[in-house]
Amino acid sequence: MILALMLGAATPSAACTLTAPQDCASAGEVLAAPGAVEGIRSIAGQRRGNFLRDGLPLVADQAIEVLRGIPEKPRRIANGWLFGACRQASCGEMAAVIVDARGKIASFAVLHGACPLDVTRPGCARALTLSIWGGNDVVNWRGLLTDWATRYSSGVVDNVFLNGENEPVITAVGEFDGDRVPDTAAFAALGDSWQVTINRGVEPGKAIVVATTADPAGYTLKATPAGLVFGPPGLLSRAQWNGARFVTRAPAQ
Structure with missing residues (x-):
């Protein structure tokens, strides 16, 4: 189901910038735009987590890895654009990034397995956690990104955390x-x-x-x-x- 919702590789658009997100064909193109990767890193700072692997790598690096995966079709939202992608090696794990009307990276989210260290425990293969990051404005994007994650996970999102607090x-x-x-x-x-x-x-x-x-x-x-x-x-x-x-x-x- 998830793969059917994904787009194939898109032809790069020379006009893709954060101030013209409507010209970006995929999350990967957004990441190639000047300031995009820096915007994601600025939101997450030095925060760490075991979203995709052990060892507490940087949250931003893991989000960027997933966003460079198999892309979804970009979606126009009320105050900008939402770009999503699934992880190349595991399409049940996904990420999304929001470019707002100001041409800024406003928020990003990673949908990942909830039991990264002990996948043999009952339920770990099915349990999903949504980690949403957006600084002081993160609550403004919670509903939208939770709806996005629920849609692409067939309704199975067990936990939602904002800016990594208590996650x-x-x-x-x-x-x-x-x-x-x-x-x-x-x-x-x-x-x-x-x-x-x-x-x-x-x-x-x-x-x-x-x-x-x-x-x-x-x-x-x-x-x-x-x-x-x-x-x-x-x-x-x-x-x-x-x-x-x-x-x-x-x-x-």
């Missing part, structure tokens, strides 16, 4: 508190920092913060029989439940 970029499922009920750990952005939280299986919906960091590069979450192992390279810690709270020790053994 788990690494998850780990294991038995962290000794009660034999599976628990879930997540590593997510919170403002300018990042935090590790654990949701105990017996207390669904209650996130317990066990660590914070300013630098997500190379961060690890790993379920072990002795608890949750987490941290940057060379500085791993272990979180264990003492009956009342999680206690962290470093280094992990």
Whole structure:
């Protein structure tokens, strides 16, 4: 279904610019326009996530990769144009970019698998997350981009996050508190920092913060029989439940 909605390779248009998006035949052409890639990078900054692969690569780089894939037909919207594409290697993962009436990159979104580190878990192959980025104006584009993602995913969008806030970029499922009920750990952005939280299986919906960091590069979450192992390279810690709270020790053994 998705492939049927895609366009074939389009003939490049010399007139394609951000100020004349109506002359752009595809998302790939938009990316070739002066200022487009810089606009996407400006919106996402140095934020990172495991959308397409592990290792917390830059969000902007992953969006650009997908936008260079198999293109959709451009769509005129109320305040600009929407250009979309699906990932060459996995057309169920998609991205869209909006060029607004001012000739600026206003927003972009990536529709990606929700369980990038553990694809063997039940539901991971079907669960999709929509990550929308647009700076202070991101809420203006949420409805439009959610509708776009829902249309091309046959209605299956499990989670929507804005500007990466509270979006788990690494998850780990294991038995962290000794009660034999599976628990879930997540590593997510919170403002300018990042935090590790654990949701105990017996207390669904209650996130317990066990660590914070300013630098997500190379961060690890790993379920072990002795608890949750987490941290940057060379500085791993272990979180264990003492009956009342999680206690962290470093280094992990």
